[in-house]
Amino acid sequence: MSEPTQPTFDVRGAVDLSALNRPQAPPPGEDGGAPAAGGYVVDVTDESFPQLVQDSAQYPVVVLLWIPTDQANAQLGTELGDLADEYAGRFLLARVDAQAYPQVAAAFQVQGVPTVVAVLQGQPVPLFQGAAPSEQVRAVLDQVLQAAEANGVTGRAPAQTGDGSVPAAAEPAPEPEPELPPLHQEAYDAIERDDLESAAAAYTTAIKQDPKDALAVAGLAQVKLLQRTRDADLATARAAAADAPADVDAQLAVADLDLLGGKVDDALGRLLDLLPSADADGKEKLRVRLLDYFEVVGPTDPRVGKARQRLAISLY
Structure with missing residues (x-):
């Protein structure tokens, strides 16, 4: 990826919500549904979206545009959430309910859900649309992290609550630096x-x-x-x-x-x-x-x- 430019978000257009007609899943946090937000997974709202773009200058943000109650969407959300926890802050997974927040979803100029987009230094970088094997998803995330490092985006996302705020007592104590040989x-x-x-x-x-x-x-x-x-x-x-x-x-x-x-x-x-x-x-x-x-x-x-x-x- 070349040096990021200013944000190129465009709130015109609409997202295809045909996923509403597919097999349904329980809402996030309920049995059989995707996990609730928290840790390194945050649900994006109209109000939190600008801050999300700003934070992408400090650490990589991976955006999942989805319908949480669609079965295929929920499965991808679960996989990405597991990877976000595994990568422990090397990126923040930001989930956008395309039905509840159509303006935020349309800002990414996507045509259907689920769609995954990275945001680095305020610039959206399309990754993939639809379901994908977990190995391929991991490979794509590794490429995002390499691109982020090449562009100086090397910070770590703080652990968050579901609404995108950092918990008051969630900041971990700094780990002691390992002893050198x-x-x-x-x-x-x-x-x-x-x-x-x-x-x-x-x-x-x-x-x-x-x-x-x-x-x-x-x-x-x-x-x-x-x-x-x-x-x-x-x-x-x-x-x-x-x-x-x-x-x-x-x-x-x-x-x-x-x-x-x-x-x-x-x-x-x-x-x-x-x-x-x-x-x-x-x-x-x-x-x-x-x-x-x-x-x-x-x-x-x-x-x-x-x-x-x-x-x-x-x-x-």
Whole structure:
């Protein structure tokens, strides 16, 4: 998903309520019906809808447009509710009774129920309409969470009452942070006192003890980046890179500073663009630095996946 824009809700149109003619189910909360709202499931009203859109800038909101007493709708509502509890606040499930609140339902410009739509940073993102196997629903939710993370929507929804308010005593006590392994703690303490050499040594030892220690690998890559940029000047580095566009070391220096400043796309793009024209030694330098960048940014970041593909194509 690209960067979210302003909300594109439109309250014109109508929703097909043909589900009213299908097999019926008890109302939510009664035996045989969908669960009552609560926890990470909230029922949306005309009054709470604007706040819901606003909250989607903090955490992902998954909207179920449904008729609660329709059997198929109730089954999907139950599945989504179970997943909302399982994901424990990584998204909020917001249920809209399309019959009771037709204006809210029409704002999503859907044609029938049940329909599931995500809202990220105020922008609706259609997901699917009708029933779906639980494995597919889970896969769709995972994609929503990935898109949310890529767009900086990383908060967690608070546990709620059925009317969308946060219970007065529902805020859980903060969990104590887990203890770091000794070498990781040693590296962390060294970084805190700006002793990057000791931090690098601690992470290196941790990797020797366990080559699959992904956190140590990422930590070492981050410390190396801090070491390389400690005394660097961005203006001087950019001038040198502009004067020598084919100089691998000059481009690496600017890319380091871009990455440190959060300009991930610029840093990755600069090195990947240089790869095809670099000689063998230059290609190896660029490859090693890109692999470090992948660890710093995080292997699950979608930008890393795209950059890996370009790296593979350029090298092979």
